[in-house]
Amino acid sequence: MGKFQSNFQTAEQIATQMGRASDTVQSATSRTITKSHGTTLTVNTQAQSANDETMQLTKQFQNAFQQGINNIRSVVKEFERMDNELHNNFSNSPLLERHFR
Template sequence: MGQFQSNFQTAGQIATQMETAANTIQSATSRSITKSERTTLSVNAKAQEANQQALELTKQFYSAFQQAVSNIHSVANEFERMDNALQNNFSQLSFNKDPFN
């Protein structure tokens, strides 16, 4: 009889790698952006606005990425639970008996 396996360990490794990447993203978004106050050029103001938009977009990406990591953990746990339950159910069945006797 085949073995039920969701490969929980592989899912955990992938989620851990994603968490490491997410931590790097979060670290980058927590750094302050040094704004130049010495110049009044409109280019400087537009650059500051673009930097702020990029920062906000990165924060939104980080949040969605963290949710994906959480979902991977949750789904992996559920698959592992179901695999174990199915394995237990099938191991209790006797395939040698005729069900019509």
């Protein structure tokens, strides 16, 4: 009897690679940006505001990206569970055994 199978290993490898990327983004956003306070130029203030906004957006992206990774892992586990359940159900079916001998 053939085995039902989702590609658990490939999906997990992809999720692991995505996790590494997420860790890199998180590491980058946890660093402190040293702000210059020695100038009163408007452009300096605007640059600081743009940096702050970019950091916040990047943190939001990283959180959403990590949630996506968690969702992928959850779905993979559920597919694996269903694959095993279907395999067991079909393997133990007397009706199927008669037809596929």
